[in-house]
Amino acid sequence: MPFSKLGLSEPILNAVTELGYTAPTPIQAEAIPLALKGKNLIAAAQTGSGKTATFVLPILEMLSKGETQKKKRARALILTPTRELALQVCKSIEAYGKHLGLKSVAIYGGVDYEPQKQALINGVDIVVATPGRLRDLYTQRAIHFDEIEILVLDEADRMLDMGFIEDITKIIDTLPEQRQNLLFSATLSRQVRELAKDTVANAIQLSFNKEGEGKPNIDQWLITVDKDKKSALLSHLINENNWQQALIFIETKHGAGKLVSQLEKRGIESECIHSGRTQAIREKILADFKAGNIKYLISTGVSARGIDIDVLPLVINYDLPFPADEYVHRIGRTGRAGASGEAISLVSRDDFKNLCMIERRLGHLITRKTIEGFEPSKEVPISVLNFEPKNKPVRGSNDEKSSAPSGKSKRESSSSRTKPNFESRSKKSDTSSNRSSKSSDSKKLPPNPWNV
Ligand code: AMP
Numbered sequence: 001m002p003f004s005k006l007g008l009s010e011p012i013l014n015a016v017t018e019l020g021y022t023a024p025t026p027i028q029a030e031a032i033p034l035a036l037k038g039k040n041l042i043a044a045a046q047t048g049s050g051k052t053a054t055f056v057l058p059i060l061e062m063l064s065k066g067e068t069q070k071k072k073r074a075r076a077l078i079l080t081p082t083r084e085l086a087l088q089v090c091k092s093i094e095a096y097g098k099h100l101g102l103k104s105v106a107i108y109g110g111v112d113y114e115p116q117k118q119a120l121i122n123g124v125d126i127v128v129a130t131p132g133r134l135r136d137l138y139t140q141r142a143i144h145f146d147e148i149e150i151l152v153l154d155e156a157d158r159m160l161d162m163g164f165i166e167d168i169t170k171i172i173d174t175l176p177e178q179r180q181n182l183l184f185s186a187t188l189s190r191q192v193r194e195l196a197k198d199t200v201a202n203a204i205q206l207s208f209n210k211e212g213e214g215k216p217n218i219d220q221w222l223i224t225v226d227k228d229k230k231s232a233l234l235s236h237l238i239n240e241n242n243w244q245q246a247l248i249f250i251e252t253k254h255g256a257g258k259l260v261s262q263l264e265k266r267g268i269e270s271e272c273i274h275s276g277r278t279q280a281i282r283e284k285i286l287a288d289f290k291a292g293n294i295k296y297l298i299s300t301g302v303s304a305r306g307i308d309i310d311v312l313p314l315v316i317n318y319d320l321p322f323p324a325d326e327y328v329h330r331i332g333r334t335g336r337a338g339a340s341g342e343a344i345s346l347v348s349r350d351d352f353k354n355l356c357m358i359e360r361r362l363g364h365l366i367t368r369k370t371i372e373g374f375e376p377s378k379e380v381p382i383s384v385l386n387f388e389p390k391n392k393p394v395r396g397s398n399d400e401k402s403s404a405p406s407g408k409s410k411r412e413s414s415s416s417r418t419k420p421n422f423e424s425r426s427k428k429s430d431t432s433s434n435r436s437s438k439s440s441d442s443k444k445l446p447p448n449p450w451n452v
Helices: 010-018 026-036 051-063 083-096 113-122 131-139 156-161 165-173 190-199 227-241 253-265 279-290 324-331 349-362 399-403 408-415
Strands: 041-044 076-079 104-107 126-129 150-153 180-185 204-207 217-224 246-249 271-273 296-299 314-317 340-347 367-369
Touching (some): 010 051, 051 076, 051 180, 083 126, 083 279, 113 131, 131 165, 150 190, 156 165, 156 190, 156 324, 180 190, 227 253, 227 340, 271 279, 324 340, 340 349
Parallel strands (some): 041 180, 246 314
């Protein structure tokens, strides 16, 4: 189906053509006509599926009619988990709406209140915000929500993971009851469904994570290695492969800084972003990375959330994240919009519990390799795909989580210190290369994550 059949008007179609889009992605083809009819939607969709245009284009279409930029008012509200994603969505609004006179603003924490407050007071059409800062500005009476017509919850699962539930529900309580609701989430977990039940009544549910549809084309594999050899292995891989560009995920901000110096000692230039760096520096580094001026960017999970680069070929997990959905989000940074990508994880014995959760979530084992000279002395056992953990596995001391505004993430991080109860299926060494990704544990497997 061409874009012209979706019900969008000329100025929007022109903008999309100028961006080089030739046809809508599956989610756009199905969801845009429904959104234009005013339907409430709950869509399971990964980053990379084209979900931003899916909600931005109908919003622009609807807001292009009617009064614009009234003081202290907005007509559409998009809630996102991170400032980077808020900025990214605003950029998309500018690009898709370049032939319309609509105004948007990104509202997020970690920067001066005043410019954001002033923008809201002056009046905008679309507010793209992280929940905590928006609530602050609402209580300062910089904005009233009585004219909000459309609410978007973007990356709802991620917002819940970050402990934003209280801010989200408090904001939603102040919105007009008569409004359109669009919820997007990589996964439709129980918590997401609960949030949806309370906020998105009579919604049409769509899933774009079906096999082959919107599924990123990502070659995933892992290398087993001792923890203290990871930085040497990474340097070795960089030197051997001469990668054009890579985004390297690490759990802590301390680890990110340390890795930059370790690489530097081996003659490899890199940069890092994490919550300890100022917003201005993070934005500059992201812009440099996008422009190709930085080859290797080391990032904690939350910081990299909004990175959207058309041809990012490689994601490296220096540590494995928890929860497992975070792994899916991370590797979704590559293989976007139909391009192919590669995701490599460096896995030591310490990562085993998180590996179990990730492979369980994927529904299959990730292909393993060892690199000559870096064979692990501490084996990483093979995951038990249908094993039910009694306690949560260990979450790395993710520094970003501490900046979440509600208490939930604090509770999560304390519970993560409980002793995990995982077992290995095999006590045999796993150092054999290229282990098949299929396993005889296929009974009772969880659903394929691309198929939630
Ligand atoms: P998203 O899933 O919204 O993060 O989008 C991922 C990437 O796909 C972005 O770089 C978009 O510019 C791009 N994109 C979105 N829709 C299309 C389309 N119909 N054709 C080509 N690229 C697209």
